[in-house]
Every structure is written in structure tokens, then in C-alpha cells.
Amino acid sequence: MAPIIEVTHLVKEFGSVRAVDDLSFRVEEGTITGLLGPNGAGKTTTIQMLLDLITPTSGTIRILGKEYRSAREYILANLNFSSPYVSLPGNLKVHENLLTFGRLYGVLNLREQIDRLADFFEIREFMKKLTYNLSTGQLTRLNLTKALLNNPKLLLLDEPTASLDPDIADRTRQLLKRIQKERGVTILYTSHNMEEVEEICDKVIFIQRGRLKDEGTPEELVKKYGREDLNDVFLHIARNQTV
């Protein structure tokens, strides 16, 4: 499989702090890959470099086979991002937000696309509401709708089920699996919920102190570390123990 993301010897320094330290990994097309690590491991900095919001100190990032310096517009037109910590403008109505972002991505037949996604994510009933009046679950569905407006080839999801109740979180996971299956979207996923990662990720990448600690399928890692589940593997790695 071709890599959708190819990160090579990526380094990010903030003054004397090396937040990302010679990180290299690949995310294959059509997979759901978990980017895991304890707090401060460098996940957010890595995601922000993947989104071109932070300029790397050195190293290369290739997304869809291209680099930002020469193909920023192409990469971002084929990528999208969603995080419960990043809300859409609360003072716009739901449909206004979707129209704005659809126009920013230059989506053809935008209203039809919004209609299709509104049905898929069951958000039709609150399309006329102001975004700041939505519940957490509704906001998550709206964020995911926005994230699929441009039919992205790559979706970066930052803890998409954080702060959701177990029912909505489960429904969100099912939706993500459906999106990946039906649309063939590649998903890079961060989460602290190892049960969830084990359920939906084809592969996980563990980073610690900005470096790649390990990678593989959840089953491979559980077996390799001789633990009961991925949560145990996470604890084991986070506490800096060796195999």
C-alpha cells in the first residue's frame, strides 16, 4: 500500500526544548492509524506540523506524495481535521458554518453535499440553530460533517470521542468505521482511550518524548509486550519500561 503520510526524521525545537525528535513513520492508504503517547509526547506538535500550522525545524513531511512547500493547496484540499477542542464559530448557524467551509474547500454541488452529510450524521434537525446552542454530541457530529465536506482522502481526528457519553462515543466510532469503509478515507487518530483504539485502529504508532517508541497492529503490540491489552501496553511504554 502507498503511504498517504510519510514523515522522515522530523524535528521540532522550541528554544532548547526538542518537542519532536527525529520522528519517522508512515500511514498507509485506507487505514485507521492511532497516534498514541502520553501527555507531552509530541502528538499535538506532530499533528500541527502535519496540518502546516507549525513549521518543522528539520525533516520532511510528505502527504499524498507531496510536500507543503510546493503543494500546500493540493494537500489541504484533500485533507480535513476534526477535534472536540476546536469548535466552529458559535455565532454562526450550523448551515452557515457548513456553507462557509464548503465554499472554502470549493466543494461542487455544495448544498447537495451538505444534505447528504446532514442525513448521514443526522444533523438536519438543528441546521438552523446557532452553533453555540448545540450539545456536545451535536457539536461532534457537526465537526465530523465539516470534516467530510471536501471528501477528504486523509482525515486527522484528535480525540474525536473525548467528552462524549458512552452511547454517543460508540455511535461516533461506528460512524468513523462506516466512513472509512464506505469512502476509503485514511484516518490518523489520536486518543487516550486504548479500548477505543484497539477497536477501530488497524495500526498504532507510539511516540514518547518526541520519538517513535514502537508501531504495529494493536494485536502485535499486545503480543510483543506480553500484556493483556493495549491499555497495559500504553502504561508499560509510558512508564518507560522496555519489552
Added chain:
Amino acid sequence: MKWHRINALLIRHLYLYKRSFPRIMDIIYWPVMELLVWGFLSLYIDKLGIGGFNAVTVLLGAVIFWDFLNQSQKSVSISFLEEIWEKNLLNIFVTPLRISEFFVSTLLVGLVRLILVGIILATLSFLMYRFNLFELGFALIPFVLNLFLFGWALGLFANAIILRFGTSAQILAWGFLILVQPFSAVFYPVSALPSFLQGIAYLIPSTYVFEGMREVFATGTISSAHLWGAALANLIYLILMTTFFFRMFAYVKREGKLLKLEG
């Protein structure tokens, strides 16, 4: 540059104007109140018959022109701050939107505000004080264009400072223009300034516009020196401010501070 992305942000800001009382106030309430104060003061000065000039023409022309500059600068700064307040910078900068497209959209928001304020103030000043802004004739176009561009350049500067120092510097969005006002000969000629300040005044593009406006009202002719002076100074400011903004934008991306602006 892609029009659909510029249009997307223009419409995004216009959505807000439909239902935001503070934004409507910014276009109607403050400019109208200012016009009333200066309008009545002008009538009073005219009644006193001091100064040997038409106070209504000179002062109201200055008030309206100053508001054009104000609207232009604010539209750039407030549109940028709007994205920070709404924590929307990440959302928009992970789309293919270019920073230049973002600023063209704010320029268009400014143009819409300027047209609305222009219509309101020109109508009111004519109805209440018999002041006809269109007496400026052809000169009105280059004058307004120069004020608009200078406001844009100042807005870019304020935004660059906000990028560098965060939202604690957002007071610049409202207060920066006030710093320019005393030296820009808005309500009095440059000759009224102390001689050491006159040189500074001519470094400011709006000074040429206000001097030119008074000249047109006094003599009915337009001096090309004022028009060229304003255009040249604006060109220099636009180059400097745009470069400064892009440098600050590269700095915050390098330092990972873009999203920290959102608090």
C-alpha cells in the same frame, strides 16, 4: 488567489452583520453620534463667524473622511480578531485558504462597511447640515481610495502585532488609529502643527488626503502633489506592513504560537 475562498470569508462575516447589534452599532451608532457632535459644533463656529472659513464644510468633511479610515482599519483588525475570539484560526488555516486571500476578504468587508457608512453619513450630513460630500467631485474617488488603503495597511500592522504579542495587544485594533490622528492634520492644516511635527505629518498618507480635501473645498481645484503624495506614501506603507505581517505569520508558525493566540 481563488475567488471562492475570498467569497466564503466575505459571506461568513456578512452573516454576522445580519444579527449582531454591536456590529450594526459600529456602522451606524458611533459614526452618526460623531457626525452630530461635530455637525452642531460646526454650526456654532459658523454662527460665531470666527476663522473666516466654512466650518461645516471643513469639519464635517474631515469627520466623514476620518470615519472612512477608521472603518477600513477596523474591518481588517476586527475580522482577524473575530477568528481568534471564535477559536476559528485552526479551522480556516487547515483549509487551502491563503493568508493573502484572508486579507483580501477583510478588504472587501471593509469596502462594504465603508459604502454603508458613506451612504449614511453623506445623507445625514446633507439633510441636517446642507453639507454635500459630492462637492469634492472626481477627487472623492482617489481620496477615499487612499484612506481605504492606508486603513488596510494600519490594520495589517495591528494584526501583525497581535500575532506577535497575542490578544493582550488587541487594544491596538481600536486604539492605534488615535495615535495617528494628531499628526495627520485631520481637523486643522499641517501648518498648525509645530514645525518639528510637520515633517512627521507628511510621512502619513492620510495627511495628504486631508490637506487635499481642504484645498478642494477652498479653491475648487485638486493638487496632484497631494494625490501623488498619498499614493506614494501608501505604496510604501503597504509594502512595509505586508512584509511585516508575513514575517510575523512565519514567526508564529515557527514558534508554534498560532493556536495559542486563541487562548
